[in-house]
Amino acid sequence: MFPLFRSSLVAAGFLMLAGQAAAANIPVISYDIPNGSGQANGGSFNYWDKEYTGSGSVTTDGAALSGGVGNLTDGQTTNLNWFASENAAGTGPYVGWLSSVTAKPLLKFNFGSSVKIGSITIHLDDSNNTGGVNPPSGIGISTDGANFDVRTIVDPASGDPFAVTFAGLNLDTDAVWLSLFYDNIWIFIDEVSFAEPESGVPEPGVLSLLGLSLVALARRRRQAP
């Protein structure tokens, strides 16, 4: 074997293993949320879900939005704080809820049919209290909209946006409700994603590739002077 072929085979084996560890994402068919708030309630900009595709007023603070998708599931996140990414037109990447308008933000995500969920990842702004924006102190997770498993969120020392993942879940449901708890007066979220449980058992294809990689490694060692 040519050295290049051997090493790329080894690389391919490890690449497949790395890919196996990441559980598949579960598509969200629609979500129902209160719209974000903004200038009508003293905000510098408008933190609406402006591109939301369902019913409800996307330009009214706190309006009930239902049956569509928008900022929270478009696959886009930003590493910029709210003050560097939001605007008066309300087309920024976040949805920002204000406690005086929406006291208990409740977000419902619909999957269309029953799915198995192993983890939930929420990408949010931190901003270290700038403008009253801080990560939520906690998030409640529910599969019936009534009983919530409340998880606390540790606020990092940094003020950068970050993702929090609740793993090790074993939910079997066609919808998930997330209840947000304010730490300050604003909460900003730009993406929520759901993943299947990790199987923990490598697939046959991965195993055979790993085997080939090990054979290549062994040959390489034998041929070494």
Ligand SMILES: [Ca+2]
């Ligand atoms: Ca997004």
Ligand SMILES: [Ca+2]
């Ligand atoms: Ca927005």
Ligand SMILES: [Ca+2]
């Ligand atoms: Ca922080």
